[in-house]
Amino acid sequence: MLLQQLLSGLTTGAVYSLMALALVVIHQTTHHLNLAQGEMATMSTFAAWQLLAWGFPYWAAFAVTLAVSYIAGAAIQRVIMHPLRAGSGFIQFAAMIGLFLVINSITNAVWGSIGRSFPSPFPARPLYEGAPISGQRLGIILIGLALVVFLTFLLRGTRLGLSLRATAANPVSARLAGIAVGRMMMVGWGLAAAIGAAAGMLLAPIVALDPQMMFNVLPFAFAAVVLGGVSSPLGAVVGGLVLGVVETLVTTFAPLIGRELKMSIVLAAILGILLVKPEGLFVRRTRARL
Amino acid sequence: MTTPRGPILAIAFAGAVVLGFTAAAQDLPGVSATEIRIGNTLPYTGPAAAYGALGHTLEAYFEMVNAQGGINGRMIRFISYDDGFSPPVAIERVRRLVEQDDVLLMFQQVGTDPNLAVREYLNEAGVPQLFVSSGSPLLDDPASYPWTMRWNPSFQAEAGVYVHYIAENFPGARVGILYRNDEAGVGYVAAMRAALPAGTPILALPYDVADPTVDAQISAFQADGVEVFLDFAITNGASRAIARAAEIGWRPHHILTSTSTGADVLDAAGPGNAVGVVSAIFMKDPGLPAWAGDPDIAAYRAFLAEHYPEGEAAGLYALAAYSAATTLVDILRAAGDDLSRSTVMDLAANLDTEAAGLLPGIVLQTSPTDYAPIEQFQMARFDGTAFVPFGPVIPGAP
Numbered sequence A: 001m002l003l004q005q006l007l008s009g010l011t012t013g014a015v016y017s018l019m020a021l022a023l024v025v026i027h028q029t030t031h032h033l034n035l036a037q038g039e040m041a042t043m044s045t046f047a048a049w050q051l052l053a054w055g056f057p058y059w060a061a062f063a064v065t066l067a068v069s070y071i072a073g074a075a076i077q078r079v080i081m082h083p084l085r086a087g088s089g090f091i092q093f094a095a096m097i098g099l100f101l102v103i104n105s106i107t108n109a110v111w112g113s114i115g116r117s118f119p120s121p122f123p124a125r126p127l128y129e130g131a132p133i134s135g136q137r138l139g140i141i142l143i144g145l146a147l148v149v150f151l152t153f154l155l156r157g158t159r160l161g162l163s164l165r166a167t168a169a170n171p172v173s174a175r176l177a178g179i180a181v182g183r184m185m186m187v188g189w190g191l192a193a194a195i196g197a198a199a200g201m202l203l204a205p206i207v208a209l210d211p212q213m214m215f216n217v218l219p220f221a222f223a224a225v226v227l228g229g230v231s232s233p234l235g236a237v238v239g240g241l242v243l244g245v246v247e248t249l250v251t252t253f254a255p256l257i258g259r260e261l262k263m264s265i266v267l268a269a270i271l272g273i274l275l276v277k278p279e280g281l282f283v284r285r286t287r288a289r290l
Numbered sequence B: 001m002t003t004p005r006g007p008i009l010a011i012a013f014a015g016a017v018v019l020g021f022t023a024a025a026q027d028l029p030g031v032s033a034t035e036i037r038i039g040n041t042l043p044y045t046g047p048a049a050a051y052g053a054l055g056h057t058l059e060a061y062f063e064m065v066n067a068q069g070g071i072n073g074r075m076i077r078f079i080s081y082d083d084g085f086s087p088p089v090a091i092e093r094v095r096r097l098v099e100q101d102d103v104l105l106m107f108q109q110v111g112t113d114p115n116l117a118v119r120e121y122l123n124e125a126g127v128p129q130l131f132v133s134s135g136s137p138l139l140d141d142p143a144s145y146p147w148t149m150r151w152n153p154s155f156q157a158e159a160g161v162y163v164h165y166i167a168e169n170f171p172g173a174r175v176g177i178l179y180r181n182d183e184a185g186v187g188y189v190a191a192m193r194a195a196l197p198a199g200t201p202i203l204a205l206p207y208d209v210a211d212p213t214v215d216a217q218i219s220a221f222q223a224d225g226v227e228v229f230l231d232f233a234i235t236n237g238a239s240r241a242i243a244r245a246a247e248i249g250w251r252p253h254h255i256l257t258s259t260s261t262g263a264d265v266l267d268a269a270g271p272g273n274a275v276g277v278v279s280a281i282f283m284k285d286p287g288l289p290a291w292a293g294d295p296d297i298a299a300y301r302a303f304l305a306e307h308y309p310e311g312e313a314a315g316l317y318a319l320a321a322y323s324a325a326t327t328l329v330d331i332l333r334a335a336g337d338d339l340s341r342s343t344v345m346d347l348a349a350n351l352d353t354e355a356a357g358l359l360p361g362i363v364l365q366t367s368p369t370d371y372a373p374i375e376q377f378q379m380a381r382f383d384g385t386a387f388v389p390f391g392p393v394i395p396g397a398p
Helices: A002-030 A037-053 A058-084 A089-111 A135-157 A159-169 A171-176 A181-207 A217-228 A233-253 A262-276 B005-026 B049-067 B087-099 B112-125 B155-169 B183-195 B215-224 B235-247 B263-269 B295-307 B316-335 B341-348
Strands: B035-042 B075-082 B105-107 B129-132 B148-150 B175-180 B202-207 B228-232 B253-256 B278-281 B376-382 B387-389
Touching: A002 A037, A002 A135, A002 A159, A002 A181, A002 A217, A002 A233, A002 B215, A037 A058, A037 A089, A037 A181, A037 A217, A058 A089, A058 A181, A135 A159, A135 A181, A135 A233, A159 A171, A159 A181, A171 A181, A181 B235, A217 A233, A217 A262, A233 A262, A233 B215, B035 B049, B035 B087, B049 B075, B049 B235, B049 B295, B049 B316, B075 B087, B087 B105, B087 B112, B105 B316, B112 B129, B112 B148, B112 B183, B129 B316, B129 B341, B155 B183, B155 B228, B155 B253, B155 B278, B155 B376, B175 B183, B175 B215, B175 B235, B183 B202, B183 B228, B202 B215, B215 B235, B228 B235, B235 B253, B235 B263, B278 B387, B295 B316, B316 B341
Parallel strands: B035 B075, B035 B105, B105 B129, B129 B148, B175 B202, B175 B228, B228 B253, B253 B278
Antiparallel strands: B278 B376, B376 B387
16 A cells, blocks of 8 residues: 555656756756746646647647747747846846736636646556556656656756856856857746646646646645755656655545645655755755865 | 814714715615616636636626616626635625625625625625525524525535435445535535444545645545545546546545536546546536426526627536526516615525526525525436436435
């Protein structure tokens, strides 16, 4: 039974992991923690739903949505975040709250507030009779891991990744070193928007598509990012999985204290871990050299 | 510092107050020669925004009534504000409706918590809180709150039907209850615990509106060996529970609260996943082919087609609002020119009639000591497209 609950927790955590990945990417490339990430992902998912309703085949709709989301993310950076780049962090924070509200309202106005079903590319059934995991959740975990490999390679193994990281770490030095900082930030937002769109399209069959879809997932994704370390794609995925497992175990095995306070317990556990390892589980401690 | 102006202003003010009172005594609140004002708040935004469909339906229905000449020559002005399902916001909006918009009555406010929050105020002010869209037994207390009347049958009555159904079909089975962690959900669980035979193994797990999934709860039920699953989740919570049970291959006897038997929940869950789910219902499922020739449902569909085409997707929310609105319009028509708040409340408290959209055999009945209009149910099973009634019309336990 414990094994079964562990697996069930992993599959719930997979939901949080994908969204956490999008947050890490935008942070790794722009040093923003994008509050509007969830709403952008929800809107992308509605766009995909619209394409499907117009008769696009699933994977065509998936690909078109990724491309459109990439362009929209880059455009948001260029039109809204870029002019505010010199302002204080608070101004950018306020802009992202504004983005959050505007995107949520537009989604609500265009597609309405009633939950819709969204197809899954994987079967939402146990892999075999009595299997502890469904094709759908296995698919999500595999796609999450594939994204980690891709992102780690992109950020660590390519010239583009190096430029992206340099831009985030120190925009001034990056520009002096000849990196097109403005373009890198656009690429970062675009990438994050595309990953968010992928997350949205994979989550929608599980949580049902409505304008509030990501509203409840995003806090868990933030928690997963903090747990795993804000600059580590692998950390984000593992953080999400751990969160899912702890949540499931608390619900099952802590009947007396757990049920009403489930989330408080999960978040207290995270706090405990961070007190011991403040930079997150998967980030090496940075040392200041004098 | 005193100036001659002070006392003059004070006298003028006192005069205005006296004049104001006389004017108010002549007119009835919320009613003019040409207009009847009706107030409402419900969640058009936020996690419970699916209920916004009720507001849109009411608005469309009153528009239709107005287009057909209104009520004894008066037009209905329906003023509905967004409360986001938040009790404090509901209080603020209701005060505005009563004190500034000057409504005759509050109608079909949605949700147990928002309605409980404004009940005290409305009863003190003597404003009818009519046909509340909630099933909480707390909102049915004519002795203490004579201005508050529910529409939906009480959770308690519905729970009684399920207890009977379980005792007859699955005696001694392990029971799992999924409920929303609010006043309504807790009320449901309390009613079930009280009514199930002593010694029945029960695992009751709450979920929060803010929970992205109910995966953990469903896994816990499965691990516990639950055989009869009482699913009191609503909107997205309900659809996630249905989809998740199918995804992990857990097949309990699934009993779903009637609140969640609408097309929105079942579509989002994937209708195939919900085949075999049973519920105690009181409305005709508009999606059931058997009702296609029913005059009630035909009139309802014609109304939707002309005035609110989006309502098709809202399923039972739209039908419930339509059903309550037709009853209110009948009451206002019967009141004639005597549209005082107490007359309207008297009429509502002496109903004995059928209402559009309710299952055949289900009668609206109220009296000054019985403020529960709907108290009967029929069990129904989902066949992949609609809920098909089976067995007799049964009274819910008190």
